[in-house]
Amino acid sequence: xxxxxxxxxxxxxxxxxxxxxxxxxKYAIWITLAVLVVAAEIVSKGVFLDGQNVLNILAQxxxxxxLAVGQTLVILTAGIDLSLGSITALASMVVLLMQAHGSLxxxxxxxxxxxxxxxxxxxxxxxxxxxxxxxxLGMMQVALGLAYVVSNGYPIYEDKHATLLFGLxxxxxxPLIIGVWAIVAVIAWVITRRTSYGAYVYATGGNERAARxxxxxxxxxxxxxxxxAGFCAGxxxxxWINRLGYSAPNIGASLTLGSIAPVFVGGTSPFGGVxxxxxxxxxxxxxxxxxxxxVLVGINVNIQQAVEGVIILAVVYMFIRQQRAR
Amino acid sequence: xxTNVARFPREALGSTSGMRDWRRLAVxxxxxxxxxLLAAVGTAVTPIFFTVSNLTNILEQSSIxxxxxLGQFLVILTGxxxxxxxxxxxxxxxxxxxxxxxxxxxxVVAAVAVGGVLGMISGxxxxxxxxxxxxxxxxxxxxxxxxxxxxxxxxxxxISMTSRFAQIGKGTxxxxxxxxxxxxxxxxxxRMRTGAYIYAVGGNVEATRVSGVNxxxxxxxxxxxxxxxxxxxxxxxxxxxxxxxxxxxxxxxLQTIAAVIVGGANIMGGEGKLSxxxxxxxxxxxxxNILDLVGANPFWSFCVIGAVLWLAVMLRSSLxxxxxxxx
Numbered sequence: 001x002x003x004x005x006x007x008x009x010x011x012x013x014x015x016x017x018x019x020x021x022x023x024x025x026k027y028a029i030w031i032t033l034a035v036l037v038v039a040a041e042i043v044s045k046g047v048f049l050d051g052q053n054v055l056n057i058l059a060q061x062x063x064x065x066x067l068a069v070g071q072t073l074v075i076l077t078a079g080i081d082l083s084l085g086s087i088t089a090l091a092s093m094v095v096l097l098m099q100a101h102g103s104l105x106x107x108x109x110x111x112x113x114x115x116x117x118x119x120x121x122x123x124x125x126x127x128x129x130x131x132x133x134x135x136x137l138g139m140m141q142v143a144l145g146l147a148y149v150v151s152n153g154y155p156i157y158e159d160k161h162a163t164l165l166f167g168l169x170x171x172x173x174x175p176l177i178i179g180v181w182a183i184v185a186v187i188a189w190v191i192t193r194r195t196s197y198g199a200y201v202y203a204t205g206g207n208e209r210a211a212r213x214x215x216x217x218x219x220x221x222x223x224x225x226x227x228x229a230g231f232c233a234g235x236x237x238x239x240w241i242n243r244l245g246y247s248a249p250n251i252g253a254s255l256t257l258g259s260i261a262p263v264f265v266g267g268t269s270p271f272g273g274v275x276x277x278x279x280x281x282x283x284x285x286x287x288x289x290x291x292x293x294x295v296l297v298g299i300n301v302n303i304q305q306a307v308e309g310v311i312i313l314a315v316v317y318m319f320i321r322q323q324r325a326r
Numbered sequence: 327x328x329t330n331v332a333r334f335p336r337e338a339l340g341s342t343s344g345m346r347d348w349r350r351l352a353v354x355x356x357x358x359x360x361x362x363l364l365a366a367v368g369t370a371v372t373p374i375f376f377t378v379s380n381l382t383n384i385l386e387q388s389s390i391x392x393x394x395x396l397g398q399f400l401v402i403l404t405g406x407x408x409x410x411x412x413x414x415x416x417x418x419x420x421x422x423x424x425x426x427x428x429x430x431x432x433x434v435v436a437a438v439a440v441g442g443v444l445g446m447i448s449g450x451x452x453x454x455x456x457x458x459x460x461x462x463x464x465x466x467x468x469x470x471x472x473x474x475x476x477x478x479x480x481x482x483x484x485i486s487m488t489s490r491f492a493q494i495g496k497g498t499x500x501x502x503x504x505x506x507x508x509x510x511x512x513x514x515x516x517r518m519r520t521g522a523y524i525y526a527v528g529g530n531v532e533a534t535r536v537s538g539v540n541x542x543x544x545x546x547x548x549x550x551x552x553x554x555x556x557x558x559x560x561x562x563x564x565x566x567x568x569x570x571x572x573x574x575x576x577x578x579x580l581q582t583i584a585a586v587i588v589g590g591a592n593i594m595g596g597e598g599k600l601s602x603x604x605x606x607x608x609x610x611x612x613x614x615n616i617l618d619l620v621g622a623n624p625f626w627s628f629c630v631i632g633a634v635l636w637l638a639v640m641l642r643s644s645l646x647x648x649x650x651x652x653x
Contacts, residue, residue, distance in 0.1 A: 080460070082580065124636060129643040133407075133460075134593050137580060138635040145628025153625065253577045260464065270458050302480045302572075306472025313465035317455050324456075 029267050029282040036289050044296040053292070055174060059243065061288040062181040063088075063236045065281070067259035069181075069188045070232030072280040073225040075263050076192070077205045077218075078272025079125065079132035081229045083139035084236075084259050085252030087117045090147040091237035092247035096156040103162035111234035117143055118230015122223035136226075140256070147249035155248035164242050177239045184235055188228070189277040201225060205272025261308060262287050265315050269323070287311070349645050356638055357589045357605040364609060368616045375619055382498065388611040389504035390566075391582060392604065394559045394575075396511050397445075397552030398582040399603035404545055405528040405595025406459035408552045410448060411582055412575030413471035414441055419560035420474050423483035423570035430491035437557045444470060445553020449546030463549075467579065474572040487568040495565030503562060507555070512600055524548060528595030585610055588634055592642065609634075 040048040047053060067084050074081045095110035117139055124135035163169050164176045171179075192198035200221040203211035212218050236255070241247055266283025268275025290311070291304055352359065368375035394411050401408040422437035444466065451462040485492065493499065515521035526534045527541045535541045556575075564570045589606025591598025614627040 124640075128636065128640045129647070130636060130639045131593055134587060134635060134639045137584060137587075138632040140580060141584060141628045141632030141635065145625050145630075145632065148625035148628065149623050152623070253580075257464070257467075261468075264461060270461055300476060300479075302475035303472050305475065306469045309465040309468030309470075309472060312461065312468065313451060313455075313457065316457050316461050316465075320456055 029279055029286075033282050033286055033289075036286060040289055040293045040296075044293060047296055048289075048293065051173065053296075055178070057285075057288045057292050058178045058181075059175045061284050062175075062177045063240050063243070064255065064258040064262065065284040066181045066184050066232050066236040066239060067255060068262045068280050068284055069185050069277055070229030071259040072263050072266075072268055072275070072277050073188060073192065073201060074132070074229050075205075075260075075268055075270065076201050076272055076275065077222050077225050078208070078270075079222065079225065080136065080260070081121065081226065082133065082136040082256055083117065083121060083143055084229060084233050085254065085256030086140045086143035086147065087114050087230060087233035087252075088236045088240065088255055089247070089249050089252040090114070090117070090143040090150075091234045092240055092251070093147045093151045093156060093249060095237055095241055096158065096247055097150060099159055099162065106162075107238050110237050111231065114230045114234030114237065115227060116230070118227040118233070119223075121230070122226030125226060126219040126223050140252070144249070144252060147252070151249050153249060155246050157246040158241065161245060162242070164238075169242065175243075177242055180235060180239055184232060185277055185281055188232075191228075192277055197221065197224060202273055205269075205274075207273070261312055264312055267315065267319055269319065270316070274323075349641065349648070353590070353642050353645050355590075356641070357599070357602040357609070360588070360634065361605050361609050361612070364612055364616070368612065368619075371616065372619045375616060380615070380619075382501075384608065384611050384615050385501050386498065387615070388607045389500040390559060390562055391578065391585065391611075392504045392607045393507050393555050393562070394578060395582040395585045395603055395607050396507055397548075397555030398579075399586045399589075399591060399598065399600070400511070400524060400548040401459070401552050402583070402586050402591050402593065403524050403528045403595060403598055404548050405531070406452065406545065406548070407463060407583065407593075408445075408448070408549065409460065409463040409579045410444075410466035410470055411552060411556045412578035413467045413474060414444060414553055414556035415560040415563065415575035415578065416570075416572050417441075417444070417470045417474040417477070417560070418557035419564045419570040419574050420477040420483060420572055422557075422561050423485050423564050424478065426485045426489070426491065430489065433491070434561060437561055438554055441553035441555075441557030441560070442550050443553070445556070446546055446550040448553070449549030452549065453542040453545050471572075474574075477572065480572060482572075483570045485564060485568055485570070492565050492568060495562055495567070500562050500566070503558065507558065508600065508604055515600060520544060520547065525596055528597070530596075581610070582607075584631055584635055588631065588638060590638065593639070 037049070067088065071081055071084060091110040091114040094113045095106045098106035098109045121132075121136055121139050124130045124138070125132050128135070130138075164180070169176055192201060200211070200216050200218070201224070203214075203216050204218040204221045208218050237247070240251070262283035263275070263280050264270065264283070265286055266275060266279035266281070268279050268283075287308065290307065294304055294307070295301065365376075374380055394415060398408055398411055418437040418441045421440045422433045425433040425436040448463050448466045451457050451465070452459050455462065494503070515524065523534065523539050523541070523544045526539060527544050531541050531545075560570075560574065563574055585606035586598070586603050587593055587606070588609055589598070589602030589604070591602060610627070610631055613630055614624045617624045617627055
């Protein structure tokens, strides 16, 4: 994987164009989202902005959205986490196997396992010097294997539905899982944008060597993002069970890929250092709305994945062109 | 030609300490060491393991993912990655099965053409669009899966199991196909100039381009080959099961990558042996075969493969650092 060195001549642009371009790319995601919402409202003949429909979109994307938040932090350090789906599957199996001990114990156990998996990923990347792609590919296998072993390959169902919080699954019409997703996103946003740890995460992804030379402990930043991603996987497992009432060891493959797509669609750079949690939330919403509209207007659901693929390629292409222009 | 063209000249590896020597050998032959150890364990724990029928069985199971892994191997040699092989396999299986009523030669050509052209598009997106291989093929993965699902309304396509085409999935025929494919790749890598360029491109794209090699062309070619490998695998799958499903190959992309890395290829490109890409696949099948034979939960094989991946790569990176320390 090569990175091209920018020619020096490209610096000759005026400051103003750069600023304008910067503004455009900063808000491009929200402009796209706004346009999409208006378009969706028009083509669906007013069904789209119905409260229930909006809540549905948010609830449907809460698992992928939570995972995508964790994935964002990892990608910001120029890494990738291919194990998030498998960790979610393993954590959900642990929660369901422990359900007889009470939902709090079970959930803590699930999050604990997920954190442990994240920690192993982080240690492999930082101490073992294993490239993130391979480290997390290995964890994908290990977590998948464990999920199959503990469940013997069968789905597990909830014996008795465990509500999310204090006997509630919804406040009024709003499913609480949306709130859980929002809390995880806010935590991640605050960490990345308001703490020095977050600055280290961006610096590590922007230029690792420079960051290290200027005294930033890049290894700590990297260890942190994998542990945090593991935490997100644990939370996603709880949301999954709360939403569907069961889980299976093989749910992981599509979840991993589902966590990566919105990060890129949101405009976070695959090379690290650019983008962020807010972008990813925008990315999740764009993908969610597109799928929702396709369903509302009756486009063949089977073609959806192909459309997703084209969108990802188009967004990343635009992003990379813009980077080079700067 | 040695396998590490351009990266580290063989002389530079000349070692002063026995420890480093041991590590170098371990990295160089890790696939062979692993498979011999595993076969020894298998023979020790169960008498059924070392029988002709069981070993044939292992090869048969390996042959299907084996062809897929060959394409992945070539892509990884150039420093890329192909995440689309699994869904490409599903799409080409659907195309092949749907074209089957017009005659099996046309079906085979159609499937291979679809695989080759889509692979070429992935390659062009990487080279012309300057999009990282991971994302380019990630997009292609979604596109091919979407097309596979759309091809027949999300449903399965059956073929007649008595047709001549269905024979290629029977018995040891898939092993023969795999063997021929390995031979072709061998000749390509060792006897043709383009093959040597593949290692060179993986070693350093810029340097290779500057020295006059059409590195973009080489990259497009390997993705096209990977697409063709996916098509061959898809066709074998259809012939074997008599049905094409749009869900075929889910997760195979990561399995093939794991097999190639277990086989000793460097994920950064430029290094890796063809024999490793073959052994890596056999290792994975043999592992679950042994677990199965001794009555252990075969799912442990995933965990072992994950751990082997980590160990292989840690060993390699510790070796690379030892080289850098001295150089």
